[in-house]
Amino acid sequence: MAAKPFASSADVQAKEQTLEVLAEGVYALTAEGDPNVGAIEGEDFLVCFEALATPVAARKWLARLREHTDKPVRYLVLSHYHAVRVLGASAFDAEVVVTHDNTRALIAERGKQDWDSEFGRMPRLFDEPASIPGLTWPTLTFSDSLTIPLGGDRGDLVLRHCGRGHTEGDIVAWLPQQRILFAGDLVEAQAALYTGDAFHRDWSTSTLDNVAAFGAETLIGGRGAVAQGADAVTAAVAQTRHFLEVMLREVGAVQARGGTLREAFQATHAALVDRYGRWPIFEHCLPFDVSRLWDELSGVERPRIWTAQRDREVWEELQG
Incomplete structure (x- = not known):
């Protein structure tokens, strides 16, 4: 049997982007399993959520957004540190770039290695990579929650850290008045999970409990379609939890009987394959997911840093 192409290196077909107006002044751009982005209008400013992988890619999103609003971007909120989420930040000319405290520390610790890793794994997402000026640094961070008043009768946007999950610095953006949640990669709707930098036990329990507690009626995950309606939101959270629980069960069982990483x-x-195998990036993610979970269950508390070389070694061991 021929070896599988490395990660998403063979995924060269552009995905169709869909801009949805979720409520007055609330926007989401989805793209068939590519990273999602969003925006919220304040009275005289914009809050943008996520930045895509390059300034060129981000400017294309902003051009779509400008068909609806010409308000300046005051806040750019980044849910976590991964390169495909943050390296397009310079295109927004935001007054304030917001992350969790832990995300800033992770950028300092491993931002350059993550950039190299993700470019190798998902080259199609890096539209004109030479346009990236360097690592993206926040100008405002917080530990638990941060409220942005939107002005007028628009209510507030609440940024919150729900616990360790996809990374140790994930944040969500909550619009209580509209009951809309931008969940980042803590929840995926019909897209496979990437857990290579995750804390699986926290994520599958208390962190997802905290996400569910918002009672959102619309949820925009990190990838996949917008979950519309309370039932769809519940299903998206449940799917995310199930994926994690199956991983914990299977990897834990192999470790308990003295098996190997490849067996895990x-x-x-x-x-997982029958339920999730047709979903975006399933084959790409799973080797890195299992490798991290194997470490976690072996007592490695914080994720090891992914490098381009380590990516290839893990891929060859598990998917080669």
Whole structure:
């Protein structure tokens, strides 16, 4: 059997982007499993959520957004540190770039390695990579929550850290008046999870409990379609939790019987593929997911840094 192409290196087909107006002044751009982005109008400013992988890619999103509003971007909110979410930030000319405290620390610790890693894994997302001026640094960070008054009768936008999950610095953006939640990669709707920098036990329990507690009626995950309606939101959270629980069960069982990392990958793949195998980036993510979970269950508290070289070694061991 031929070896599978590395990560998403063979994914060269552009995805169709869809801009949805979720409520007055609330926008989401989805793209068939590519990273989602969004924007919220304040009275005389914009809050943008996520920045895409390059300034060129971000400017294309902003051109779509400018068909609806010409308000300046005051806040750019980044849910976590991964390169495909943050390296387009310079295109927004935002007055304030907001992240969690932990995200700033992660950028300092591993931002350059993550940039190199993600460019190798997902080159199509890096539209004109030479346009990236360097690492993206926040100008405002917080630990628990931060409220942005939107002005007029628009209510507030509440940024919150729900606990360790996809990374140790994930934040969500909550519009209580509209009951809309931008969940970042803490929730995926019909897209596979990337957990290579995750805290699986926290994420699958208390963190997702905190996400569910918002009672959102619309949820924009990190990838996949917008979940519209309370039932769809519940299903998206449940799917995310199930994916994590299956991983924990399968990898834990192999470790308990003294098996190998490759055996853990094979068992996890077999347990997930029928339900999730057709979803975006499933084959890409799973080797890195299982490798991180194997470490976590072995007592490695914080994720090891992914490098382009380590990516290839893990891929060859598990998908080669």
